[in-house]
Structures are given as C-alpha cells and as structure tokens.
Amino acid sequence: MPQVARGVAIPAPDPTDVVREKIIGLHKELYGAGATYENVVIVLGYGAFFAIWAATAPHLPRVAVLVAGALIGTSVLLYVVFQIAQLTWRILATARFAPVIRSGAVGDDFLRLYRAVEVDVERQGQLFMLAWPFIFLPSLITGVSAALMIIGSAFWGVVGSAQH
Secondary structure, eight states: OOEEETTEEEOOOOHHHHHHHHHHHHHHHHHHHHHHHHHHHHHHHHHHHHHHHHHHGGGSOHHHHHHHHHHHHHHHHHHHHHHHHHHHHHHHHHHHHHHHHHTOOOHHHHHHHHHHHHHHHHHHHHHHHTTHHHHHHHHHHHHHHHHHHHHHHHHHHHHHHHHO
C-alpha cells in the first residue's frame, strides 16, 4: 500500500530496487572492511618481527641476522607486490561496476547489468587468485623461516650463555 505525504501518494519501493541498494551496500562492505583488517594484522606482524630482529641483532651471530634479514625482506617484498596487485585489481573491478551503478537502471535491468559485470569480475578474480599460491606461500615461508631463525638463534644464545 502506498504511503501518503502531503496528500500525494508515494509509491512503495520496487522490491528489485531494494535488492539493488542492498547489493551496492554489500559491494562496498566487502571491498572495504575485509582488506583493512587483513592489512592491520599483517603490518603488526611484520612490525613485531622487525622490532624483535632489531633488538636481538647485536646478540645474535652475524650470519643469522643477515639471513633472517634477507628472508624477511623477501617476505615483505612478495607480500607488498601481491597487495599492490590485489589493490589494483580491486580498483579496476570497482571501476567496472561504476557505470552499472550510475546507469540509473532499475529492477531487472539493473540486476541483469550488475550480474553480467559480476560474472566477468569473478572470472578475472579467479585468474588473479591462481597467482596467490606462488606469491603468498613463498612470502609466508620466508617470513616464518626468518622468525624461526631469530627465535632459534636467540634461544641457543641464551642456552649457550647459561652454560658458561
């Protein structure tokens, strides 16, 4: 039943327009909040590693400091390159949706246009994600290896000094 304001009937919103607005809102949330949380956790992790590495470096064997630095540097480089590529892909994907959102299409026309772009973006995203194991996994392995090297060297330094 339409609402009435100042004697003028206001038509009830078209259900497909409600869906359209929900899709737009969901789209904004997906590309915003998820990436922010992920990046905060990663930045804190790398920051903690570098703080521990810097604090323990004077007390560790030179080779351990250099190898750990090379490993963590490789990890950061791979992760940053992947994040920049992912950011670029997100920007391009979002740009693909912009004309649909600005088109003024409503109802089934909007849903058809949006779905066509969504399918294409999902296909491209799947291709992009094929690179993920080749970038993220080496980043993870080199980062964890660096951390284990620092922890192990520090541990053996403590054990060695306790024996003297």
